[in-house]
Amino acid sequence: MVDTRTAPVALLILRVVLGLLFLAHVWLKIFVFTPAGTAGFFASLGLPGWFAYVTMLWEILGGLALILGVWPRAAALAMVPLLLGTIVTVHGPAGFFFDSQYGGWEYPAFWIVALIVLALSGDGAKALRPTPLR
Template structure:
């Protein structure tokens, strides 16, 4: 009902939750980490625009501010640019050695 109050289809809540769960697990394990980091960024930016932006900066404000989602969007951007680490279960193939 909350998503519908924002003008979004109700099923998009389940789609978003599922993708965040799968993406979070993939990031922890290091499986297609760069792909999932890139695909999770728009979800967080959408949450800032649709929900948290009007509540102000600090996340402890009523309805949560945009501080926490912005931090995670920035962290995912760094993760997407830097790539997965040496302990990833499926490391990205690197050319030249």
């Protein structure tokens, strides 16, 4: 049974935390690794360097959409391919546990599950624009 009194607040918390995590990751790419350094890392993985900029924009837009509640269910689903890409290119080859230089895929996999839970559960409280996925 779902507690309809507290579920919207729980989804708000989940939505905001997920959005903040995406913004924290893009902050790291911009201010610590630098955009050029991030592009170089992408190139070292065999990806086109320009895809780093697409990824950073994706993280900014998706993170803000989640935090603000702008089509949050759709935004959550739109972020899943980004995380699947990190599993395939960086974290998957490092193994399951997040204990090596490139981390494992347990953390991005859990993040995917949280995004899917949000997408299936609803917008949560204080969403600016609820999605029509009802």
